[in-house]
Amino acid sequence: MCTMQGLIVLTVQARVPSLKPPACDAATPCNEVSGGKAAMLFAGLYLVALGVGGVKGSLPSHGAEQFDDNTPSGRRQRSTFFNYFVFCLSCGALIAVTFVVWVDDNKGWEWGFGISTIAIFVSIPVFLAGSTTYRSKIPSGSPLTTILKVIINNFSVILVSVFIFSQIYA
Numbered sequence: 044m045c046t047m048q049g050l051i052v053l054t055v056q057a058r059v060p061s062l063k064p065p066a067c068d069a070a071t072p073c074n075e076v077s078g079g080k081a082a083m084l085f086a087g088l089y090l091v092a093l094g095v096g097g098v099k100g101s102l103p104s105h106g107a108e109q110f111d112d113n114t115p116s117g118r119r120q121r122s123t124f125f126n127y128f129v130f131c132l133s134c135g136a137l138i139a140v141t142f143v144v145w146v147d148d149n150k151g152w153e154w155g156f157g158i159s160t161i162a163i164f165v166s167i168p169v170f171l172a173g174s175t176t177y178r179s180k181i182p183s184g185s186p187l188t189t190i191l192k193v194i195i196n197n198f199s200v201i202l203v204s205v206f207i208f209s210q211i212y213a
Contacts (some may be wrong), residue, residue: 046094047167050160052087057152103128109178
């Protein structure tokens with residue numbers, strides 16, 4: 044939801060002339076966006092970053108837990124899921140850096156942000172439509188315990204790595 048909210052903010056700012064800085068030309072230097080306009084711009088960018096970070100971190104694990112890794116069929120299906128997942132990410136990146144950038148340059152930023160906003164808006168009901176069939180693991184234990192285990196594990200890996208490199212390069 045953060046991604047969609049951020050894209051809506053950016054689309055509105057790109058569309059409404061009073062929210063944009065004055066246009067630049069060759070004779071005068073460009074003015075920086077400031078004040079409320081800057082706050083709106085950065086709020087939109089941070090919301091997009093927060094939303095994308097949440098999706099990029101949780102979607103692969105959500106997809107992986109849909110398959111039973113105790114069976115050869117489940118392992119094969121999970122492998123296929125990740126192949127399609129990475130393929131779709133790559134296609135999305137290709138569209139973003141070609142088509143959407145072309146739209147930004149030739150039609151305007153509001154159209155580029157609008158396309159992205161509509162794509163996210165359409166993806167939410169599509170994702171929710173399958174929610175009745177998703178397999179979900181019920182969390183057990185404290186989330187703080189899990190976080191501490193990860194931190195301790197990473198710290199121990201760093202210590203072991205430092206020790207190994209100090210022995211190799213000593």
